[in-house]
Amino acid sequence: MNETIHGMPPTLHDVAREAGVSLATASRSLNGSTRKVNETYRARVLEAAERLGYVANLSAQSIAKGTSSTLALIVSDIADPYFSSIASGVVRDAEQLGLVSTIGITQRDAKRELDIVRTLRGQRPRVVIVAGSRFVDAELDEQLTRELEAIRNLGGRVVMVSQRSLPFDTVQIDNHGGARDLALALVERGYRSFAALTGVSSLMTARDRLAGFRAGLAEHGLELAEERVFESDFTRDGGYDAGGRMLERGIDDIDCVFAVNDVMAVGAMSRLREEGVDVPGRLAIAGFDDIATARDVTPALTTVRLPLEQVGAAAIELATAETDGHAIVTISGEVVVRESTPQRG
Amino acid sequence: MNETIHGMPPTLHDVAREAGVSLATASRSLNGSTRKVNETYRARVLEAAERLGYVANLSAQSIAKGTSSTLALIVSDIADPYFSSIASGVVRDAEQLGLVSTIGITQRDAKRELDIVRTLRGQRPRVVIVAGSRFVDAELDEQLTRELEAIRNLGGRVVMVSQRSLPFDTVQIDNHGGARDLALALVERGYRSFAALTGVSSLMTARDRLAGFRAGLAEHGLELAEERVFESDFTRDGGYDAGGRMLERGIDDIDCVFAVNDVMAVGAMSRLREEGVDVPGRLAIAGFDDIATARDVTPALTTVRLPLEQVGAAAIELATAETDGHAIVTISGEVVVRESTPQRG
């Protein structure tokens, strides 16, 4: 495994020369080409490659084959446990398939997302997985669709996560159904008057969850008035903030808060604790996602469990399957009741 | 922006033809080459590129230039907040520099790490940032060093995070000092008899933090007996597990637990809560890293704050700086005292 003395990495050329065969034979020996090569030669090549520490140049391969081995994953924020869990699943499975994972971070900015996808074209990725929560904006959606279609025309597979409305294969998360189930479970446990902490209303995921929650309440003749919905960022700090605004308004007529995701719930819990509100004694709280932390806060958080790593896996599976480009895989959550929503007297 | 009708993406060739100039002129117009090109031509080329929806093929550029625009980040586990925070910083800054970030996950397996680095060679990355906590294993270390040196010989910059002993630029985290400071702070608050929850002893980071903690105690004539050190995985579940083992042993003679990282601390807190141990009433606890969750658990966790995103930024800075390849930037933590370690009567 001694490298060539001078700076340059060994090329296939070097290997071929070292093994005393042609470039073609060397190439055919080193990757499972369709053509067979004599075992003697093959061994000589492998041995030479090993000795020189040869590793094929991926870029050269891409350009020669006309197809890269890159998977591009786009997320809103990799530090958010929701996305890092998905990423974890995606990267693991991608590796298994011999794909190199690249990652783009939109910082929850639709404009940035568009930029990222655009520059992605340059990579000629074989798979693009768009996991950033999408916004409701026809204009940007259309541009994004165009870019993604361009990538698809270049031979790349596009998979959306949790975004039903674009014409690509998608791993859909049943936000509506999960939130509905959660609402039912909460009502069953005796809660009657709710408030909600949510992300900006242009955020698809937030909308769907809120709508689902309302649907669940409606089944029991309950409703969630607009004035009890507090909008903020879709993050921990957003939850902290929205929780504060809820307190300012007053919580006399509220017995349970639904945060549209766990990080917001966790932020809100911190705020409530700081302000001396007893959770769950005075106010119960529930979230959505079941991030790892949900078990570890006090009280442990009632939520809707989403098999996040599995979402990543499903995305990859879709990407490698034969589809018409409009396949939809739905992943459903499951209500997990914990101490943050005890049975109510 | 209408693509060519047939499947193939437009190439520079197409743009040149469309603009009625040579390949060379087209190339020079589209990237800031050293050579100037007449404004008339330049405009024509840009316009043609726009019209065709041309985006340069990154692979082709890499191979033509002999240098890629890839940054490779290697972490143990992207779902761990420690690493995802670092990744967040790295990816953001990389993007700013026009680098595409690829990511590899070692799953805390040194063997896998080696594999990953090996296949990385194929990417000819311009920068490699190795953030996975390294192990103490001379054999593997040497192989890893060889691989990384090979990459460096190919013109890539290698930066280690939190790993002092390898001959590369490194962003060092002052684990020893931070843990020492923490110990001092805890003693000052009245704690006298400690236990520790730690990762496997072959894990550098765990060792250093434990050693630092002991050093701090020693300054007050205190010590941490081996039998009060509980080893487990460097994860939340590891903390949960180690906490349980500690309880089995008995905690009559312990008033404060030091977990070598926050996720372990959080896991342990959950275990303690489950077992009915009052935290911090009966037992105080402190961690290390100051992950986001540390503020949100109850009681809020005393810890050592590490500016994790900044660590990522520092790594990139090192990678782009002129160094001898042995530069060391040290990042220090700062003790943050919270409710998990109240002043002791």
Place this chain on the structure above:
DNA sequence: CTATGCTGGGCAAGCGTTTTCCGGCGACAG
């Protein structure tokens, strides 16, 4: 008016692979 530079376009040679195509060779059938 010629010598000298400088500017900037274009030709073509790479970069490290894969893959097509050609041709030599051995096997086997007639």
Place this chain on the structure above:
DNA sequence: CTGTCGCCGGAAAACGCTTGCCCAGCATAG
């Protein structure tokens, strides 16, 4: 013994881009 065919090695043409080099055109100086 000849004709066919399949097998497989090697030469060379791609793949999409950058860049060294040449050279035409023009401005400036002597």
